[in-house]
Amino acid sequence: MPDESERLRLIDGFARARRIRIDDLIAALDPDPNDVIYASGSITDGLGGPESDLDIFWLTSERRFAGLADRFDPERETQQRLQGFGILYVRIGAIEFDVEVRPLATVTALTASMTALDPASAESLHRNFRYIGRWDRADALDILHRLRIGAPLHNPAGFAAVAGSFSHRHFCHWYAQLNLEFAREAQKGIRRSLDDGDPENAFLKLCHLQDLLIDAALFLAGDSLDRWKWRLAKARRTLAPDWYADYLAVRLCRAGDIPLTAFVAHWAEAGAARQAALEQALDALAAASFARRA
Template sequence: MKVFEIGEHTINTKEILERIEYKESDIIFLSGSLIEGIGNSKSDLDVFILTDSFNSYRETEYEKKHRKTEFFLINELQCDVEIWDITAIYSILQQLDSINLSDTKLRTANSLNYENINIESIFSFFHRFIMGQPLINFKGFNDLLNSLNKDNYFTLLNRWNVNIIDLMYEDIVGNMKKGEYETAYIILNTAMIKSLLSYLSYKGVSTDRDKWAYINMKNLSIIDPETKTILEEFQKLFFEREDFQKIEENCKKRIKFINKLIRKYKL
């Protein structure tokens, strides 16, 4: 059995497989921040099971039409298990591959949808799948991964984050016009993170959570000079102590930074 060094934990495949219900034909993989090498001692391990026997899987703590979730501990490591109906995954992958990205009427929020699985859940699954490490059925895992249209995935992820920023922009401008610069500044904190996410997707770096945007930018900046320059500008705007009396000016600087990223690095 394969042994995984996961953060501070050593776990072998057998320990995980003994705790779940599966068939040899199922696709089972580990994912999450610990597998990506960006997690910490409090992070969970994500276990995914893609199966064509979804309806007969045992009862779990949380159940939706195409996804079930259960939890267990291994050597004090919290494991979150997601069981997916592989039929749903096949359908979503087909949708992703067939999207016409040149269609100007296409709304990103509606571009991927399978029986009430929202686009955030789809992006999160794709991210974890791309970053995953298979436990069994390596061929099935790799065949399915190779069928994922990564160009379309990163384009949609890029556009999704830009769309979120566009929605925030109305609140930012509205509050600035009202003189509520503090509120605009707070909203801009989130918008700046979203601009990093849009940039990372442009660079082909999958990131599904706001909290990991900065560390992924740091990691990319080590090998990419362009990212290093952008990160330094972000750090100056986001972390350095600023004069409260210049909050209107600082809001405008942040807007300028965001606009540069989402316009220059838009897919």
């Protein structure tokens, strides 16, 4: 992933290409001095293209958040209400920015909940399988991933404090463990479908297994993702070439003359070997982390 200086350079390139000033956006939002505003998304993750936009996040006080409520757009209104955020649309020049506003305290509560988890503990994983604190694990992933790949636009010290309030290594190990747990279930499903004489269903489960293993490998490598659409680009820049080629062989069903049952059985066995290697790597990282704490 790009470091913060590179992310800021990418943001500057975005603004220059569109002939706008980020300072004009900040002026239009008029944040309080202690508010945190940062940009995130495919551009700051180094995956953006000419048509990519820049996602803006604004963390503010409960008082200011309540005062902005009348300005929030009704898009995803139910989601906004349930998850405690608001959406503003702000036009600067020819660009309309989507600004997601949250109370700062709710985000720091999430980072505290993330810190409290033990990614080396299967018991902790199962106890918190669906939620991290009060957050659904998918929503938590979205917020924490966007923090990891974000760059400050207002109050850089405040942004550094929030982004640094949880261990990024801890976060990556947790989501690697979660994907490996799902991978174990996918392996069972593949075997059941093959035993039932249903290779088509087994193949679909095999594709799911491959995605889970890729995601686990990305998290173990210190990367992260919150959208399936970035999986291939991240796999392309992170995985060893042979693994990337194998992934495409499965997902594009390059079976040739091999019967589908044999194709699925072969790649399920290969997937099990890669899964075992990932689990060993995760165990080693967990042991090293425990040694550091001791």
